[in-house]
Amino acid sequence: MEKKTTNGHGGARPGAGRKPGSGNKIRLEDLLCEIEHQVGMTYAERLATNYAGAINRADWSKVENYDRAFLNKVVADKVEVETTESDDAVTAKAQAFAEALASLATVTKK
Numbered sequence: 001m002e003k004k005t006t007n008g009h010g011g012a013r014p015g016a017g018r019k020p021g022s023g024n025k026i027r028l029e030d031l032l033c034e035i036e037h038q039v040g041m042t043y044a045e046r047l048a049t050n051y052a053g054a055i056n057r058a059d060w061s062k063v064e065n066y067d068r069a070f071l072n073k074v075v076a077d078k079v080e081v082e083t084t085e086s087d088d089a090v091t092a093k094a095q096a097f098a099e100a101l102a103s104l105a106t107v108t109k110k
Contacts, residue, residue, distance in 0.1 A: 051063070
């Protein structure tokens with residue numbers, strides 16, 4: 001059987017890739033701060049300005065894109081639901097769980 005030779009392209013190589021803890025990855029906070037510094041306004045102010053400009057230009061496809069993006073953000077923020085349970089509910093659930101475990105422990109194999 002003839003051995004295939006490779007040209008050294010592709011595949012995993014020892015030591016390749018980003019090293020753990022490397023610092024050349026762009027962080028979102030740093031990017032937003034740099035945009036604010038360069039443009040002279042916050043990202044939120046810039047979005048509002050661009051949105052108003054799209055409305056003033058009657059660029060309805062851009063307005064629709066902004067509407068969709070804003071709506072997605074608002075809905076995503078509103079989806080977070082906080083649930084709280086009283087001590088009675090927690091106790092009842094713990095008791096039901098203990099009873100279920102006890103019934104499982106008493107099941108005999110046939």
